[in-house]
Amino acid sequence: MPELPEVETTRRGIEPHLRGQRVARVIVRHPQLRWPIPTDLAAQLTGHVISEVQRRAKYLLLPFAHGQLIMHLGMSGSLRIVPAAQPVKKHDHVDIELSSGQALRFTDPRRFGAVLWQPTDTELHPLLADLGPEPLTDEFNGAYLFERSRGRSAAVKTFLMDGHIVVGVGNIYANEALFSAGIRPDRAAGKISLARYEALAQEVKVVLARSIKQGGTTLRDFVGGDGNPGYFRQQLQVYGRGGEACVICATVLDEVRLGQRSTVYCRRCQR
DNA sequence: ATAATCACCTGCTCGC
DNA sequence: TGCGAGCAGGTGATTA
Numbered sequence: 001m002p003e004l005p006e007v008e009t010t011r012r013g014i015e016p017h018l019r020g021q022r023v024a025r026v027i028v029r030h031p032q033l034r035w036p037i038p039t040d041l042a043a044q045l046t047g048h049v050i051s052e053v054q055r056r057a058k059y060l061l062l063p064f065a066h067g068q069l070i071m072h073l074g075m076s077g078s079l080r081i082v083p084a085a086q087p088v089k090k091h092d093h094v095d096i097e098l099s100s101g102q103a104l105r106f107t108d109p110r111r112f113g114a115v116l117w118q119p120t121d122t123e124l125h126p127l128l129a130d131l132g133p134e135p136l137t138d139e140f141n142g143a144y145l146f147e148r149s150r151g152r153s154a155a156v157k158t159f160l161m162d163g164h165i166v167v168g169v170g171n172i173y174a175n176e177a178l179f180s181a182g183i184r185p186d187r188a189a190g191k192i193s194l195a196r197y198e199a200l201a202q203e204v205k206v207v208l209a210r211s212i213k214q215g216g217t218t219l220r221d222f223v224g225g226d227g228n229p230g231y232f233r234q235q236l237q238v239y240g241r242g243g244e245a246c247v248i249c250a251t252v253l254d255e256v257r258l259g260q261r262s263t264v265y266c267r268r269c270q271r
Numbered sequence: 272a273t274a275a276t277c278a279c280c281t282g283c284t285c286g287c
Numbered sequence: 288t289g290c291g292a293g294c295a296g297g298t299g300a301t302t303a
Contacts, residue, residue: 003296034279034299058297075297076281091281110280112297127299154274163298170296219296239296259275262294277301284294 002073004135004168005211007058009230010079014104015053017081018062021098022049024084030093033108034074037094038117045069045096045117057131057167067119070127074112080105132166135204140166142198149189149197156192157185158259160200169204171261172217175239177203184270185263186256210235238264 002010026042038044044067054061060079062069071079084095084103094106094115106115118125133139148165149156159165160174169177178185180203183196192200211217216230219240237247242255246266255264 006296034297072297074279075295108280109282110295110297112279152273158274161297172296217296260277273303275301275303278299279297282295285292287290 002058002077002216003170003173004058005173005208005232006216006230007060007073007168008055008212009216010073011053011055011060014079014081017100017102018050018053018098018104020049020051021100021102023047023096024099025095025097027095027097028093029088029095030091030111033093033111034072034114035116037115041115041117050098056128057134057163058170059128065120067117070114070116070118070125071106072114072127074108074110074114076110077106077108077113080107130164132162132164135166135168135208140201140204142194142201145197145201146192146194149192152190153188155186155258156183156189156200157261157263159189160204161259161261166204168208172219172236172239173204173207173211175264176207176237179238179265179270180207182270184267185258185265238266240264 023045026045028037028041031037048064050062052063054063058072060071073079081102082105084097084101091109092105092107096104098104106113133144149159152159157174157178160169160177161171175185177200181196181200183192183200211232214231217232217236219233238253242253242264244253245251246253246269249266249268251266251268253264254267255262257263
Protein backbone atom coordinates (compact mmCIF):
# COMPACT_ATOMS: atom_id res chain seq x y z
CA MET A 1 0.00 0.00 0.00
CA PRO A 2 2.56 2.53 0.85
CA GLU A 3 4.49 5.07 -1.07
CA LEU A 4 6.75 7.57 0.60
CA PRO A 5 4.00 9.68 2.21
CA GLU A 6 2.42 6.59 3.74
CA VAL A 7 5.76 5.38 5.07
CA GLU A 8 6.58 8.80 6.48
CA THR A 9 3.11 8.97 8.02
CA THR A 10 3.77 5.61 9.62
CA ARG A 11 7.15 6.77 10.90
CA ARG A 12 5.66 9.84 12.52
CA GLY A 13 2.82 7.83 13.97
CA ILE A 14 4.90 5.17 15.64
CA GLU A 15 8.00 7.05 16.72
CA PRO A 16 6.52 8.75 19.81
CA HIS A 17 5.45 5.34 21.10
CA LEU A 18 8.83 3.75 20.47
CA ARG A 19 11.28 6.41 21.56
CA GLY A 20 12.95 5.45 24.84
CA GLN A 21 11.14 2.11 25.03
CA ARG A 22 12.93 -1.11 25.85
CA VAL A 23 12.12 -4.16 23.74
CA ALA A 24 10.50 -6.59 26.14
CA ARG A 25 9.81 -9.44 23.75
CA VAL A 26 9.72 -10.21 20.04
CA ILE A 27 7.16 -12.58 18.57
CA VAL A 28 7.57 -13.81 14.99
CA ARG A 29 4.51 -15.71 13.84
CA HIS A 30 5.24 -15.91 10.15
CA PRO A 31 8.88 -15.47 9.23
CA GLN A 32 8.36 -15.91 5.49
CA LEU A 33 8.13 -12.41 4.09
CA ARG A 34 9.89 -11.21 0.95
CA TRP A 35 13.02 -12.51 2.62
CA PRO A 36 12.98 -14.71 5.71
CA ILE A 37 12.99 -12.83 8.99
CA PRO A 38 16.39 -13.53 10.61
CA THR A 39 16.12 -16.29 13.18
CA ASP A 40 18.15 -14.26 15.66
CA LEU A 41 15.87 -11.21 15.48
CA ALA A 42 14.48 -11.64 18.98
CA ALA A 43 17.92 -12.19 20.43
CA GLN A 44 19.24 -9.06 18.73
CA LEU A 45 16.42 -6.79 19.87
CA THR A 46 15.31 -7.98 23.29
CA GLY A 47 16.45 -5.77 26.15
CA HIS A 48 17.65 -2.93 23.93
CA VAL A 49 16.27 0.60 24.00
CA ILE A 50 14.82 2.20 20.88
CA SER A 51 16.11 5.73 20.38
CA GLU A 52 14.42 6.81 17.17
CA VAL A 53 12.73 5.75 13.94
CA GLN A 54 14.40 6.83 10.72
CA ARG A 55 13.25 6.60 7.15
CA ARG A 56 15.32 6.13 4.00
CA ALA A 57 13.30 5.75 0.80
CA LYS A 58 10.43 3.49 1.86
CA TYR A 59 12.49 1.70 4.48
CA LEU A 60 11.94 2.32 8.17
CA LEU A 61 15.05 1.96 10.28
CA LEU A 62 15.49 1.44 14.02
CA PRO A 63 19.13 2.15 14.80
CA PHE A 64 20.91 0.57 17.76
CA ALA A 65 24.54 0.61 18.80
CA HIS A 66 24.99 -2.98 17.69
CA GLY A 67 23.02 -2.86 14.44
CA GLN A 68 19.79 -1.71 12.87
CA LEU A 69 16.36 -3.09 12.24
CA ILE A 70 15.25 -2.55 8.64
CA MET A 71 11.57 -2.75 7.79
CA HIS A 72 9.72 -2.38 4.50
CA LEU A 73 5.96 -2.43 4.06
CA GLY A 74 5.90 -3.81 0.52
CA MET A 75 2.54 -3.43 -1.19
CA SER A 76 0.19 -4.30 1.63
CA GLY A 77 2.10 -3.87 4.87
CA SER A 78 1.36 -1.70 7.85
CA LEU A 79 2.86 -1.03 11.26
CA ARG A 80 0.67 -0.13 14.19
CA ILE A 81 0.99 0.48 17.88
CA VAL A 82 -1.39 -1.79 19.77
CA PRO A 83 -1.78 -3.06 23.34
CA ALA A 84 0.51 -6.07 23.55
CA ALA A 85 -2.44 -8.20 24.64
CA GLN A 86 -4.60 -7.28 21.64
CA PRO A 87 -5.68 -10.47 19.86
CA VAL A 88 -3.86 -11.08 16.60
CA LYS A 89 -5.51 -11.33 13.24
CA LYS A 90 -4.68 -13.44 10.27
CA HIS A 91 -1.80 -11.45 8.80
CA ASP A 92 -0.19 -10.08 11.96
CA HIS A 93 3.25 -11.54 11.38
CA VAL A 94 5.48 -9.82 13.95
CA ASP A 95 5.06 -8.14 17.34
CA ILE A 96 7.80 -6.13 18.98
CA GLU A 97 6.59 -5.76 22.54
CA LEU A 98 7.69 -2.74 24.52
CA SER A 99 8.29 -1.97 28.18
CA SER A 100 5.22 0.31 28.00
CA GLY A 101 2.90 -2.67 27.53
CA GLN A 102 2.26 -1.74 23.93
CA ALA A 103 3.56 -3.54 20.89
CA LEU A 104 4.69 -2.55 17.42
CA ARG A 105 2.66 -4.90 15.22
CA PHE A 106 3.69 -5.66 11.64
CA THR A 107 0.81 -6.75 9.41
CA ASP A 108 1.18 -7.68 5.75
CA PRO A 109 -1.34 -9.84 3.84
CA ARG A 110 0.69 -10.15 0.66
CA ARG A 111 4.00 -10.55 2.48
CA PHE A 112 5.99 -8.47 0.02
CA GLY A 113 7.33 -6.56 3.00
CA ALA A 114 10.52 -7.23 4.90
CA VAL A 115 11.89 -7.26 8.44
CA LEU A 116 15.67 -7.52 8.45
CA TRP A 117 18.53 -7.12 10.87
CA GLN A 118 21.85 -5.62 9.91
CA PRO A 119 24.81 -5.79 12.31
CA THR A 120 26.76 -2.57 12.70
CA ASP A 121 30.10 -3.87 11.47
CA THR A 122 29.30 -3.97 7.74
CA GLU A 123 28.85 -0.95 5.47
CA LEU A 124 25.56 0.22 4.09
CA HIS A 125 23.05 -2.58 3.66
CA PRO A 126 22.88 -3.72 0.01
CA LEU A 127 19.22 -2.72 -0.15
CA LEU A 128 20.11 0.83 0.86
CA ALA A 129 23.36 1.13 -1.03
CA ASP A 130 22.28 2.09 -4.53
CA LEU A 131 19.30 4.28 -3.85
CA GLY A 132 18.74 7.63 -5.52
CA PRO A 133 18.29 10.87 -3.58
CA GLU A 134 15.32 11.65 -1.37
CA PRO A 135 12.77 13.59 -3.42
CA LEU A 136 12.23 16.23 -0.74
CA THR A 137 15.85 17.34 -0.65
CA ASP A 138 17.66 19.95 -2.77
CA GLU A 139 19.75 17.21 -4.30
CA PHE A 140 16.65 16.19 -6.24
CA ASN A 141 15.87 18.87 -8.82
CA GLY A 142 15.29 19.46 -12.51
CA ALA A 143 18.95 19.60 -13.43
CA TYR A 144 19.54 16.26 -11.74
CA LEU A 145 16.67 14.58 -13.57
CA PHE A 146 17.75 16.11 -16.85
CA GLU A 147 21.31 14.90 -16.47
CA ARG A 148 20.38 11.38 -15.37
CA SER A 149 17.88 10.95 -18.18
CA ARG A 150 20.13 11.78 -21.13
CA GLY A 151 20.37 8.91 -23.55
CA ARG A 152 17.54 6.96 -21.98
CA SER A 153 14.68 5.73 -24.09
CA ALA A 154 12.47 4.42 -21.29
CA ALA A 155 9.19 6.16 -20.58
CA VAL A 156 9.57 9.09 -18.22
CA LYS A 157 7.10 7.54 -15.79
CA THR A 158 9.14 4.35 -15.55
CA PHE A 159 12.27 6.47 -15.16
CA LEU A 160 10.68 8.48 -12.35
CA MET A 161 9.66 5.34 -10.51
CA ASP A 162 13.17 3.86 -10.65
CA GLY A 163 14.57 3.90 -7.12
CA HIS A 164 18.08 4.28 -8.48
CA ILE A 165 17.07 7.65 -9.89
CA VAL A 166 14.93 8.96 -7.05
CA VAL A 167 13.32 7.09 -4.17
CA GLY A 168 9.79 7.15 -2.91
CA VAL A 169 7.86 7.97 -6.08
CA GLY A 170 5.49 5.05 -6.59
CA ASN A 171 2.66 4.58 -9.02
CA ILE A 172 0.15 6.95 -7.46
CA TYR A 173 2.43 9.93 -7.14
CA ALA A 174 4.20 9.34 -10.45
CA ASN A 175 0.83 9.62 -12.18
CA GLU A 176 -0.10 12.70 -10.18
CA ALA A 177 3.21 14.54 -10.61
CA LEU A 178 3.28 13.95 -14.38
CA PHE A 179 -0.23 15.31 -14.65
CA SER A 180 0.60 18.42 -12.66
CA ALA A 181 3.74 18.96 -14.74
CA GLY A 182 1.81 18.46 -18.00
CA ILE A 183 4.05 15.65 -19.23
CA ARG A 184 2.80 12.56 -21.04
CA PRO A 185 3.88 9.50 -19.03
CA ASP A 186 5.02 7.57 -22.11
CA ARG A 187 7.37 10.24 -23.40
CA ALA A 188 10.98 9.05 -23.66
CA ALA A 189 12.87 10.23 -20.59
CA GLY A 190 15.90 11.23 -22.64
CA LYS A 191 13.96 13.61 -24.84
CA ILE A 192 12.46 15.88 -22.20
CA SER A 193 13.85 19.38 -21.75
CA LEU A 194 15.51 20.81 -18.68
CA ALA A 195 12.67 23.26 -18.19
CA ARG A 196 10.11 20.48 -18.17
CA TYR A 197 12.18 18.43 -15.72
CA GLU A 198 12.32 21.46 -13.46
CA ALA A 199 8.55 21.51 -13.47
CA LEU A 200 8.41 17.77 -12.86
CA ALA A 201 10.82 17.84 -9.91
CA GLN A 202 8.82 20.68 -8.42
CA GLU A 203 5.52 18.81 -8.81
CA VAL A 204 6.96 15.65 -7.29
CA LYS A 205 7.94 17.65 -4.22
CA VAL A 206 4.59 19.41 -4.02
CA VAL A 207 2.47 16.30 -4.36
CA LEU A 208 4.53 14.30 -1.86
CA ALA A 209 4.61 17.14 0.66
CA ARG A 210 0.89 17.71 0.38
CA SER A 211 0.16 14.04 0.82
CA ILE A 212 2.39 13.76 3.88
CA LYS A 213 0.59 16.73 5.36
CA GLN A 214 -2.70 14.89 4.95
CA GLY A 215 -1.51 11.62 6.35
CA GLY A 216 -0.95 9.81 3.06
CA THR A 217 -3.37 8.20 0.65
CA THR A 218 -5.72 5.56 1.95
CA LEU A 219 -6.83 3.36 -0.93
CA ARG A 220 -8.09 0.26 0.75
CA ASP A 221 -7.19 0.07 4.36
CA PHE A 222 -4.03 2.05 4.89
CA VAL A 223 -3.79 3.47 8.36
CA GLY A 224 -0.88 5.31 9.91
CA GLY A 225 0.79 4.18 13.12
CA ASP A 226 -1.96 5.93 15.06
CA GLY A 227 -4.66 3.96 13.28
CA ASN A 228 -6.03 6.90 11.30
CA PRO A 229 -6.54 6.76 7.54
CA GLY A 230 -4.90 9.19 5.14
CA TYR A 231 -6.95 11.90 3.54
CA PHE A 232 -5.05 12.56 0.33
CA ARG A 233 -7.15 10.23 -1.76
CA GLN A 234 -9.81 12.82 -2.40
CA GLN A 235 -7.17 15.07 -3.95
CA LEU A 236 -5.95 12.61 -6.53
CA GLN A 237 -6.42 14.14 -9.96
CA VAL A 238 -5.70 11.20 -12.23
CA TYR A 239 -4.80 8.04 -10.31
CA GLY A 240 -7.77 5.70 -10.28
CA ARG A 241 -9.75 8.03 -12.53
CA GLY A 242 -9.27 6.45 -15.97
CA GLY A 243 -12.37 7.04 -18.11
CA GLU A 244 -13.46 9.97 -15.99
CA ALA A 245 -13.21 13.65 -16.86
CA CYS A 246 -9.96 15.59 -16.57
CA VAL A 247 -10.29 18.07 -13.71
CA ILE A 248 -8.78 20.79 -15.90
CA CYS A 249 -10.31 20.35 -19.36
CA ALA A 250 -12.95 17.62 -18.92
CA THR A 251 -11.39 15.40 -21.59
CA VAL A 252 -11.88 11.71 -20.77
CA LEU A 253 -8.71 10.48 -19.06
CA ASP A 254 -6.80 7.73 -20.85
CA GLU A 255 -5.69 4.64 -18.96
CA VAL A 256 -2.84 2.53 -20.32
CA ARG A 257 -0.24 0.14 -18.96
CA LEU A 258 3.34 1.24 -18.73
CA GLY A 259 5.85 -1.21 -17.34
CA GLN A 260 2.98 -3.34 -16.01
CA ARG A 261 1.64 -0.41 -14.02
CA SER A 262 -1.67 1.29 -14.53
CA THR A 263 -1.08 4.74 -15.96
CA VAL A 264 -3.67 7.49 -16.24
CA TYR A 265 -3.23 10.77 -18.07
CA CYS A 266 -5.00 13.49 -20.00
CA ARG A 267 -4.08 13.46 -23.66
CA ARG A 268 -4.92 17.12 -23.90
CA CYS A 269 -3.21 18.53 -20.81
CA GLN A 270 -0.16 16.28 -20.96
CA ARG A 271 2.17 16.41 -23.94
C1' DA B 272 24.48 -0.04 -18.72
C1' DT B 273 19.62 -0.16 -20.06
C1' DA B 274 15.09 -2.13 -20.89
C1' DA B 275 11.61 -5.47 -20.43
C1' DT B 276 9.72 -9.24 -18.02
C1' DC B 277 9.14 -12.28 -14.07
C1' DA B 278 8.50 -13.29 -9.46
C1' DC B 279 6.96 -13.07 -4.71
C1' DC B 280 1.50 -13.55 -2.20
C1' DT B 281 -3.27 -12.64 -0.75
C1' DG B 282 -7.57 -10.39 -1.39
C1' DC B 283 -10.87 -8.06 -3.90
C1' DT B 284 -13.77 -6.87 -7.99
C1' DC B 285 -15.65 -7.86 -12.23
C1' DG B 286 -17.91 -10.50 -15.81
C1' DC B 287 -20.19 -14.71 -16.94
C1' DT C 288 -24.13 -17.63 -5.42
C1' DG C 289 -20.04 -19.48 -7.52
C1' DC C 290 -15.82 -19.30 -10.25
C1' DG C 291 -11.94 -17.89 -12.98
C1' DA C 292 -9.45 -13.77 -14.62
C1' DG C 293 -7.25 -9.86 -13.75
C1' DC C 294 -5.65 -6.32 -10.93
C1' DA C 295 -3.56 -3.93 -6.59
C1' DG C 296 0.30 1.10 -3.19
C1' DG C 297 6.93 -2.43 -4.49
C1' DT C 298 11.12 -3.83 -6.10
C1' DG C 299 14.96 -7.40 -6.59
C1' DA C 300 16.23 -10.92 -9.91
C1' DT C 301 16.55 -12.49 -14.42
C1' DT C 302 16.73 -12.21 -19.25
C1' DA C 303 17.97 -10.02 -23.68
